[in-house]
Amino acid sequence: MVAASESQSVDQSAFEVERIRRDFPALDQQVYGRPLVYLDSAATSQRPRAVIEAIDRFYTTQNANVHRGVHYLSQLATREFEAARVKTQHFINAPDTHEIIFTRGTTESINLVAHSFGAKFVGEGDEIILTRMEHHANIVPWQMLCERSGASLRVVPINDRGELLLDEYEKMLNPRVKLVGVTHISNALGTVNPVKRMIEMAHRHGIPVLIDGAQSAPHLKIDVQELDCDFYAFSGHKMYGPTGIGVLYGKSQWLNAMPPFMGGGDMIVSVSFEKTVYNTLPHKFEAGTPDIAGAIGLGAAIDYLNGIGLDRIAVYERELLDYATETIGAIPGVRFIGTAREKACALSFLIDDVHSHDIGTILDQEGIAVRGGHHCAQPAMKFFGVPATARASFAFYNTRAEVDALAKAILKVKQVFEV
Numbered sequence: 001m002v003a004a005s006e007s008q009s010v011d012q013s014a015f016e017v018e019r020i021r022r023d024f025p026a027l028d029q030q031v032y033g034r035p036l037v038y039l040d041s042a043a044t045s046q047r048p049r050a051v052i053e054a055i056d057r058f059y060t061t062q063n064a065n066v067h068r069g070v071h072y073l074s075q076l077a078t079r080e081f082e083a084a085r086v087k088t089q090h091f092i093n094a095p096d097t098h099e100i101i102f103t104r105g106t107t108e109s110i111n112l113v114a115h116s117f118g119a120k121f122v123g124e125g126d127e128i129i130l131t132r133m134e135h136h137a138n139i140v141p142w143q144m145l146c147e148r149s150g151a152s153l154r155v156v157p158i159n160d161r162g163e164l165l166l167d168e169y170e171k172m173l174n175p176r177v178k179l180v181g182v183t184h185i186s187n188a189l190g191t192v193n194p195v196k197r198m199i200e201m202a203h204r205h206g207i208p209v210l211i212d213g214a215q216s217a218p219h220l221k222i223d224v225q226e227l228d229c230d231f232y233a234f235s236g237h238k239m240y241g242p243t244g245i246g247v248l249y250g251k252s253q254w255l256n257a258m259p260p261f262m263g264g265g266d267m268i269v270s271v272s273f274e275k276t277v278y279n280t281l282p283h284k285f286e287a288g289t290p291d292i293a294g295a296i297g298l299g300a301a302i303d304y305l306n307g308i309g310l311d312r313i314a315v316y317e318r319e320l321l322d323y324a325t326e327t328i329g330a331i332p333g334v335r336f337i338g339t340a341r342e343k344a345c346a347l348s349f350l351i352d353d354v355h356s357h358d359i360g361t362i363l364d365q366e367g368i369a370v371r372g373g374h375h376c377a378q379p380a381m382k383f384f385g386v387p388a389t390a391r392a393s394f395a396f397y398n399t400r401a402e403v404d405a406l407a408k409a410i411l412k413v414k415q416v417f418e419v
């Protein structure tokens, strides 16, 4: 286990990846008689033992419903659940604990804003700005809002590298725009977007900004106060925590002004058939029994990440991505989709005209888990004129030796398809 007291200095020699790998039991297995090389962390990461044990401990000794009981276990579960909220607050440097809403994941967080913010602030003739590289989770909820409200979508274009055209973005900002939604890191292209600058630009026009942080929370140190974003959405399962838990950070000024998303228990102060009084933040947006074990597991993932240090993780992963880009890029016939100057964690590629599912299947036989498909980013794929790519995505538990194994397996693909 990596201790929280460990040096936080960015020192590559001190980044003991082999020791870190031992914290992740799922990495230590064979598939088809070969060591597993897990390069699909952008879809979902593996979990360290600390997270698995926190969930086990909750169900073994702490399990009760939260916020409702006077009995010992219920108070214990409530304390642990709320402690996870405080950890999450500090993880992204949110000003207030009540600005942390637990959801099922990034998708639900964005849907919450699209419904609730949309109901209050978006109407006929208004505009929502998104970008060409958004995940479907940051497109479809806004399209649904547009259908309901009569608003329309504007889309920031990208260049051939997969970078946003900020001049075009600037031209789109006008009083009709009610919100900008942009991904911090593209899951399909690996582009790291200049979100701080984009937020500043939007704020000059008084427009709030939602950041899709699904891919950034596991890889970058997030400071929502420094970014000054209005909303930040992310998922537990992509940052070494459990599935079924996610976070919406929102500035109090917006969350207080927004109506509830779902109705039910916990989100009310009192209910009568004549009038219901809604609860304060964060409970107003957390109807029903939450994923208590999930939140506690997320808290354990945050402790684990803090123990290593996001700054060190970002440097190690950057170096690994550079190595992968160089190694895989040197193979004749490999073409990268997404070559932005600022990139993180994901390498999307094609090999001549081999279908991405065939690439994925042959790599799988070699024990290498990558993703083949459109990565829920069909508009970005369409821009590059491809239906799909193969994507290797990296985490701090991956190694150069695994990149070498990927390169070797790509040669196998070329051999099989004679390209």
Ligand SMILES: Cc1ncc(COP(=O)(O)O)c(C=O)c1O
Pocket: 042, 043, 104, 105, 106, 107, 108, 135, 137, 138, 183, 185, 186, 187, 212, 214, 215, 235
């Ligand atoms: C950029 C981005 N946004 C949103 C999502 C949706 O996340 P979830 O399925 O955890 O809600 C993903 C998942 O891959 C993603 O990569």
